[in-house]
Amino acid sequence: MRVLRWAFQAVFLFLVVAFLLYIWGNLTGNFERLGIRTDFRYLRQPAGFAIPDSDFRSSQSIFQALLQGAQNTAKVAFIGILLATLLGVIAGVARLSTNWLVRRTAALYVETFRNIPVLLIIIFLWSGLLQLPAIGEGREWLGLMSVSNRGIVVPWFERTGSVAVFLAVALVALLAAAAVWVWRTRRFDRTGEPPRRLRFAGGVFLAGLIVAFFLSGQPFTISLPETGRFGTTGGFRLATEYAALLIALVLYTGSHIAEIVRGAILAVHKGQTEASNALGLSGVQRLRYVVLPQAFRVSIPPMANQYLNLTKNSSLAVAIGYYELTRITGISISQGGPAPQAIFVLMLFYLMFSLFIALVTNLLNRKLEIPGR
Amino acid sequence: MTFTGPRPKEPYQIPPGEEVEGPPVTARDPRAWAKENLFSSVLNTILTVVFGFVLAFLTYRFLRFVFVDAEWEIIQRNITNLMVFHFPREELWRVWAALFVLAASAGFGVGAAGTRRAVEIEEGRGVAPGRGMLLRRVAPLVLLVGVLLVAAGSLTATLLVLGVAATAIAFRLLGRRVPARYFRFVALGVLVGIVASYLVITAFGGVPRDDWGGLLLTAFLAVGGIVISFPIGVGLALGRRSSFPVIRLVCTLYIELIRGVPLITILFMSAFALGFFLPPGTERPSLVTRALVALVAFTAAYVAEVVRGGLQSVPRGQIEAAQALGLSPLKTTRLIVLPQALRAVIPALVGQFISLFKDTSLVFIVGLTELLAVAQSITKQPDFLAQGLFVETLLFVAFVYWAGSYWMSRESQRLEQRLGVGTR
Numbered sequence: 178m179r180v181l182r183w184a185f186q187a188v189f190l191f192l193v194v195a196f197l198l199y200i201w202g203n204l205t206g207n208f209e210r211l212g213i214r215t216d217f218r219y220l221r222q223p224a225g226f227a228i229p230d231s232d233f234r235s236s237q238s239i240f241q242a243l244l245q246g247a248q249n250t251a252k253v254a255f256i257g258i259l260l261a262t263l264l265g266v267i268a269g270v271a272r273l274s275t276n277w278l279v280r281r282t283a284a285l286y287v288e289t290f291r292n293i294p295v296l297l298i299i300i301f302l303w304s305g306l307l308q309l310p311a312i313g314e315g316r317e318w319l320g321l322m323s324v325s326n327r328g329i330v331v332p333w334f335e336r337t338g339s340v341a342v343f344l345a346v347a348l349v350a351l352l353a354a355a356a357v358w359v360w361r362t363r364r365f366d367r368t369g370e371p372p373r374r375l376r377f378a379g380g381v382f383l384a385g386l387i388v389a390f391f392l393s394g395q396p397f398t399i400s401l402p403e404t405g406r407f408g409t410t411g412g413f414r415l416a417t418e419y420a421a422l423l424i425a426l427v428l429y430t431g432s433h434i435a436e437i438v439r440g441a442i443l444a445v446h447k448g449q450t451e452a453s454n455a456l457g458l459s460g461v462q463r464l465r466y467v468v469l470p471q472a473f474r475v476s477i478p479p480m481a482n483q484y485l486n487l488t489k490n491s492s493l494a495v496a497i498g499y500y501e502l503t504r505i506t507g508i509s510i511s512q513g514g515p516a517p518q519a520i521f522v523l524m525l526f527y528l529m530f531s532l533f534i535a536l537v538t539n540l541l542n543r544k545l546e547i548p549g550r
Numbered sequence: 551m552t553f554t555g556p557r558p559k560e561p562y563q564i565p566p567g568e569e570v571e572g573p574p575v576t577a578r579d580p581r582a583w584a585k586e587n588l589f590s591s592v593l594n595t596i597l598t599v600v601f602g603f604v605l606a607f608l609t610y611r612f613l614r615f616v617f618v619d620a621e622w623e624i625i626q627r628n629i630t631n632l633m634v635f636h637f638p639r640e641e642l643w644r645v646w647a648a649l650f651v652l653a654a655s656a657g658f659g660v661g662a663a664g665t666r667r668a669v670e671i672e673e674g675r676g677v678a679p680g681r682g683m684l685l686r687r688v689a690p691l692v693l694l695v696g697v698l699l700v701a702a703g704s705l706t707a708t709l710l711v712l713g714v715a716a717t718a719i720a721f722r723l724l725g726r727r728v729p730a731r732y733f734r735f736v737a738l739g740v741l742v743g744i745v746a747s748y749l750v751i752t753a754f755g756g757v758p759r760d761d762w763g764g765l766l767l768t769a770f771l772a773v774g775g776i777v778i779s780f781p782i783g784v785g786l787a788l789g790r791r792s793s794f795p796v797i798r799l800v801c802t803l804y805i806e807l808i809r810g811v812p813l814i815t816i817l818f819m820s821a822f823a824l825g826f827f828l829p830p831g832t833e834r835p836s837l838v839t840r841a842l843v844a845l846v847a848f849t850a851a852y853v854a855e856v857v858r859g860g861l862q863s864v865p866r867g868q869i870e871a872a873q874a875l876g877l878s879p880l881k882t883t884r885l886i887v888l889p890q891a892l893r894a895v896i897p898a899l900v901g902q903f904i905s906l907f908k909d910t911s912l913v914f915i916v917g918l919t920e921l922l923a924v925a926q927s928i929t930k931q932p933d934f935l936a937q938g939l940f941v942e943t944l945l946f947v948a949f950v951y952w953a954g955s956y957w958m959s960r961e962s963q964r965l966e967q968r969l970g971v972g973t974r
Contacts, residue, residue, distance in 0.1 A: 186796040193800055200827045207826045276594045277587035278601045292955035293948045294908040296915075297922055301948070304940045489812035496915050503814055516823040523818075524811045531810040 204517065217522070219514050226508055228500045230416055239509050246505040247526055253423055253501065254488040254530070260427045261487060262480070265434025270464065272439050283435065290432035296493050298429055303421035303497040329420050333413030334397045342393035350385020354378040418499035422491065430487045437479045441472035474545050481538035488530050502526050615941075622701070624939050625946050628928045629702045632946070635763020635919050644756055645766065648747035649714050655743020657718035661725020662736040667968070669730040687961070694953035701946075744773065760836040763919040765950065767838070771920065772907040775845040776853075780899075782846065783853025784892075788883065790854065791861055801854070808851035813844070813909055820844035821916040841913045849906050856898045860891035893969065900962035904955045911951075921947055 208215050220240040227235045233245045271283035290298070309326045323330040358378040365372035415423075445468050453467040492503040506523040510516050588598045625632070634645060685692075699708050728736055748770075752758055762770060789801030808816070820843050825834040835843075864887050872882040914923040925943040928934065 182794065186794045189794070189800070190796050203829050204826050206830050207828075210830055274597075275587070275590060276597050276601075278598050278605070282601050282605055288956060289952065292904075292908075292952045292959065294911040294922070294951055296911045297944060297948055297951065300922070300926070301940075301944045304944070308938055492812040492814045493912070493915075495814065503812070503818075507818070510818075510822060517819070517826050520815060520819045520823055524807075524815050527812055527815060528807070528810045 208515075213515050215518075217518055219509075219518065220522070224509070225512060228505070230414075230419075231500075239514065242505050242509070243502065243522065243526065246500060246502040247530075249499065250488070250491050250501040250526075250530070253419065253426065253491045253494070253499075254484075257423055257426045257430065257487050257491070258484050260423070261430040261434055261483070264427060264431035265483075266438050268431060268435035269438025269442065272435060273442055275460075287432045287435045290428050291436065293429075295425060295429040295490050296496060298425040299422055299493055299497060302425050303418065306417045306421050326417060327414075328417045329415045331413055331415070332399050334399060339393070340397065343389050343397075346389030346392055347386055350382050350389060353385060354382035357381050416499070418494065418497050421497060422494045422499050426487050426490055429490070430483055433483050433486075434480060437476050437483065438472065441476035442468055444475055445471045477538060477542045477545065481534065481542075484534050484538065485531055488534060489527065492527070616945075620942050620945075621937075621939065622942060624928060624931075624934045624942055625701050626703060627933075628924075628931075629698070631764060631928060632921065632924050633698075633764050634766045635924050637762060637764075637766065638757055641751075641757050644751045646710050646714075648750040649710075650717050651743055651747040651750055653714045653718040654721045655740045655746075657721035658725040658728075658743075659736055659740040661722035662728040662733055663725075664722075665726050665728060666730040666733045687964070688957070690953045690957035690960070694950065694957075697949065697953075741777070744777065748774075760838050762838070764924045765921050767918065768907070768910050768920045771838075771842060771845055771910040771913065772903065774842055775849050775906050775910070776899075776903045778842075779846045779849040779853050782850040784857050784888070786850060786854035787857035787861060790858055805851045805854050808848060809855070813848050814912055814915060816848050817841060817844045817912060817916050820847070837916070837918060841916060841918055845906065845910070845913075848909075849902065852902055852905075853899065856895050856902055857891065859898065860893075860895035861887060863894050864890045896969065897962040897966040900958055900965065904958050904962075907954060907958075908951060921950065 205215055220243075221238050223236050224233075224239050224242040225235050226242070227233060228242065228245050228249075231245050231249075233242060268283045268286055271279050272287065274280045274283070306328075307326050309324055355378070358374050361372045361374045361377050364370065365374075449467055449471065450463065453463040458466065491501060494501050495503040495507055498504065502523055506519050510519050589595045630639070630642075634642070637645070695711060699711060702708075725736065750756070751762075759767075759770060786801045786805055789797045790805060792798050792801070820840045821837065824840050824843070828834065834840075868886055868890065869882060872886040877885065910920055911922045913920055914926070919927065925947040926940075929937075929939050929943055
């Protein structure tokens with residue numbers, strides 16, 4: 178029987194390997210016939226296209242372009258994950274609110290965005306943003322924000338001097354704040370007085386920042402967008418494509434996260450809520466100290482899944498022209514790069530992203546798991 | 551032999567003349583309701599006012615757009631394009647015929663499933679369904695069909711749709727009469743119905759799938775994708791839980807690699823590079839086929855994970871009992887494990903189908919004219935060019951996707967409750 182088992186597996190493995198070899202043979206045969214190289218040397222060729230909003234120049238290699246693309250993907254994924262979590266948690270909690278109107282509004286949001294393809298949301302927002310007035314006659318809100326079809330400009334910091342001193346003092350302030358935090362915690366453990374850690378530590382840090390700002394001779398100012406004839410100067414510009422992609426991904430993923438959060442809160446044992454009511458905790462306290470910490474633990478694995486989905490869905494930017502990994506790969510193929518290798522490399526990049534997110538969330542999960550369960 | 555144990559207790563009888571206090575009647579006084587649900591505290595009052603204003607404003611803008619400002623002419627004139635795109639118009643009767651076949655087999659299946667459920671509830675194996683009102687259940691679907699018919703504005707189409715609905719109801723009644731023990735043949739019959747409806751369109755001088763477009767292509771890719779990927783996914787799931795390490799490794803690798811990359815990369819691979827992997831000289835399959843291959847390869851990995859969840863939910867005792875009865879491993883899987891596992895994952899599979907339905911919009915990027923692509927292309931017609939009509943077309947497409955997905959997701963929730971998943 179044992180021999181049979183291994184013989185069966187050997188045959189299976191043989192078939193799989195034979196299939197792969199067959200495909201490989203076809204691939205090399207086709208490449209030879211068409212005169213394409215089978216290696217990855219194309220990655221070192223000059224890209225021949227520039228990437229907007231970056232330092233990338235068209236004389237740099239395709240590999241460099243892909244690295245820039247990975248950076249742009251990460252930019253969407255990271256900020257998208259933060260915002261989607263925020264929106265999702267708020268909507269998820271709101272769906273269980275005691276206020277009927279709040280509950281219904283959250284349900285409306287969730288059920289709308291969960292059931293529409295994310296690609297459609299991306300294209301819709303992008304087309305919408307492109308309809309905005311041209312840059313010369315762009316709309317301004319209180320001089321703080323400027324909105325036009327070239328993107329959204331928000332106030333940002335502008336460097337006017339050396340930041341090194343400022344950062345050094347800010348670091349000291351951060352350390353001091355941490356020390357205050359520890360002190361308040363110890364005091365709370367000893368005396369049982371309310372710790373007010375956030376208020377104390379935050380105050381110290383903020384005071385430190387202000388001191389650092391003046392001590393280092395005001396190293397930066399806030400730059401407001403100013404609209405000129407040929408565009409906006411100053412401020413920080415969110416390109417139309419980036420803004421459309423980010424908002425669409427956040428709205429879509431947020432609706433899925435809201436469902437996870439709702440499920441996780443409902444999964445917290447009813448006795449816990451009743452016990453906290455019996456202890457006289459307020460609604461906010463009940464959420465903050467009893468329900469959410471337990472719901473959070475349950476929801477880490479499905480949340481990790483949503484984070485992966487958001488990162489993978491950022492590839493849909495290819496439809497609207499934001500220069501992330503997939504679009505850069507698409508351009509390199511259309512310029513005559515070998516498609517199989519290019520897509521293979523693209524998949525490797527995404528696998529790395531996926532592995533990274535899986536690693537981080539697994540670590541978090543292990544750390545927060547209730548021991549002994 | 552005399553029974554010496556304690557006598558069973560008599561059921562408690564209410565003494566005559568005593569009033570029984572039922573559960574407290576909830577007051578349906580609207581003012582009390584509003585006080586409790588909208589203005590229970592200062593914070594709640596503020597929230598109510600703020601949300602009320604925002605919601606009222608958005609509703610007003612939305613309704614005003616839909617009923618006053620929007621120019622729906624682009625949808626009305628292109629409704630056939632949106633449904634089937636370049637499908638030859640003189641062959642449209644085939645699509646209607648396919649709809650009749652589908653309605654018949656679906657109605658038959660639903661009817662037979664109802665009979666089987668009734669038997670199960672009688673035997674105490676099933677959970678009695680909640681009082682689901684049929685009209686509320688099918689509301690999104692009816693709304694969708696209604697909107698499509700209003701957009702089409704054609705009497706023939708309306709009559710045909712009524713005919714399709716009548717066929718579904720008639721076959722549902724017919725399906726009711728099928729004894730529960732023949733249910734597996736009915737399930738097979740539904741599958742045959744789906745294949746038949748495909749053949750009605752393509753066979754005997756019909757229209758090959760490469761000429762399909764619009765909602766027809768979307769539906770074909772979604773249904774075809776799930777039907778083909780289901781057996782592959784079940785195989786992968788069994789392989790991943792197999793006791794053969796080599797098979798386990800290969801299946802796990804496949805599932806995890808596919809799940810680690812976006813669908814669009816697989817679509818790219820299939821659309822742009824599949825030709826390189828075929829033997830030299832073979833003709834490349836059409837773009838529709840290549841997109842279907844990518845969707846199947848992708849969905850199979852996800853179906854596998856869903857099914858694996860079902861396999862893990864089968865109690866270990868079931869397998870041990872089967873072994874104790876002397877069943878071979880193959881028979882244990884086929885007769886004991888799979889039926890229970892697959893039954894438990896039906897709602898999750900519906901969820902997977904919904905996601906595939908939404909994901910078919912991605913084939914637009916590799917150049918197929920499914921629903922979303924048609925919506926984008928009709929705004930470039932000379933009559934409608936550069937008028938910002940994308941809002942109308944995209945809103946319409948979003949509604950079609952929304953109605954379909956929302957309807958199916960609610961049905962899957964119902965199924966979940968009925969199957970008692972997670973409550974056993």
